[in-house]
Amino acid sequence: MGPLSARSHGGRELVAIHPGAGKPAGRGKQELDYQRRPTDGYVFGAFQPATGEALTETYTSRSIKNFIDFLDQVEAALPASAERVYAILDNLATHKAADVLLFTLAHPRWEFVFQPTYAAYLNLIEPWWKILKSLALKGRQFLTWEAVEHAVVEACAYWNAHRHPFVWGRRRRHRLPRRYGVAAMPKATCI
DSSP: OTTEEEEEEEOSSOOOSSOOTTOOOOOOOEEEEEEEOOOSOEEEEEEETTTTEEEEEEESSOOHHHHHHHHHHHHHHSOTTOOOEEEEEOOOGGGGSHHHHHHHHHOTTEEEEEOOTTOGGGOTHHHHHHHHIIIIITTOOOSSHHHHHHHHHHHHHHHHHTOOOOOSSSOGGGSOOOOOOTTOOOOOOOO
């Protein structure tokens, strides 16, 4: 369907719950309103799995200028003691622009790793996007882009206040207890 998106709104007709003897109850209807998706902006994000800290910023477009500005903000937020910074990126054309190459020349500790096509599961920020959507956007309706920006800022602040190291894989409660193999120490008994 392209850039169009169907958004449902409550219908204007009343539904008869108890229509009378012998008549079935009416079915609820929703009117569909087709219009452009709210592409008033985009959310850029950086995620540090070792600490669980996240940084998000909203922009009006996915331009090279905005991406470089976001990289500068991430550079300012990172501690100077970090020797290497690995940024895992998808294959968006903005990520491969000449200005991004100039950024890497100006900041030699940065290294960009481009994930293979259709391999989003390799990027640990993808679970963070899912968490951000559930914290900021799920079940809410926003009338303006400023409301979306405010919700994203609040959700990121909440996450950073309650952050924890991010572990890739199954949740701890779903893991089986570790079984020792052949190299396990035998249980000694005292006589």
